[in-house]
Amino acid sequence: MVFDFSDVKGQENIKRAMEIAAAGGHNIILIGPPGAVKTMLAKRLNTILPPINLHEALETTKIHSVAGRLGSNATLMAQRPFRSPHHTISDVALVDGGNHPQPGEISLAHNGVLFLDELPEFKRTVLEVLRQPLEDRRVTISRAKFSVDYPCSMMLVASMNPCPCGYFNHPEKECVCAPGVVQKYLSKISGPLLDRIDIHIEVTPVKFDELNKQGGDEEKSDAIRQRVITARELQNKRFEKLPLYSNAQMESNLIRKYCEIDNKGSLLLKNAMNKLNLSARAYDRILKVSRTIADLSGSETIEMEHLAEAIHYRSLDRENWGG
Secondary structure, eight states: OOOOOOGGGOOOHHHHHHHHHHHOOOOOEEEETTTHHHHHHHTTTGGTSSOOOOOHHHHHHHHHHHTTSOOOOOOSSSSOEEOOTTTTTTHHHEEEETTOOOOHHHHHTTSSEESSSGGGGOHHHHHHHHHHHHHSSSEEEEEEEEEEEOOOOOOEEEOSSSSSSOOTTTSSSOOOOTTTHHHHHHHTSSSHHHTSSEEEEEEEOOOHHHOOOSOOOEEEEEEHHHHHHHHHHHHHTTTTTTOOGGGGOOOOHHHHHOOOOHHHHHHOOOOHHHTTOHHHHHHHHHHHHHHHHHTTTTTTSSSSSHHHHHTTTTTGGTTTTTT
């Protein structure tokens, strides 16, 4: 079956967030009630990612070959991987390990997408082992006689309900969770892990009128993908002398160099930091997302509207979440 973003009715703001994530290689989490097409959106992300280049294809093929995941007649992987492990997965299977270390799901998703559906349902230990790979984009497995490094430069896409019943912050249905339950549910995902996710976006239910609309003007994946490719070309030019492929891979020294903001932007970001109680890591993530938004608009500098949009994509940092 061929997926396409035009299959998703409405949700234009969510599609915009997915476009930004694809353009900059950013991690993204979708929060919303059951049936709000979170999984449907995630499965269409590969249709707007830029085509895999030869270097990425060789890296990805090596990892899948080591893991014994290549078909008998396969020679080179021509598509970005999309891995979607079930929430019952163990931390060893996710990260890599065992007596004879093999690439786990995060390495098998290298240069592609790792989709974790129903994020709070994963074991706490499984989620916590994600923290270091998300930061370093590499996993080191050590044993008594040897150690092995596996790359894991992937996009993390996660989805979750806002509470056990699924209807906290719902515009029409009332949440039936007891006091404190929402916060307890959200606390299954630690603050340090959320800090490493660049974009938090709230997915709202699609109304019947949108679902029933015939001959809508929903934008196709090809059009979105072309904008993503154009933005990635700007990044390739920016990082042509560096081993980087996207804005999400920038470290602190490069953020200071390529994500400069003026005094008004600094004041806006300072107010957001104070109001949302953001960490230094979240500060860097906002700047990187701002750089991607500027690239999508063809701007050499980060303007106020780019910064404001990036700050908007921090839903789980807002006071109204969790009660």
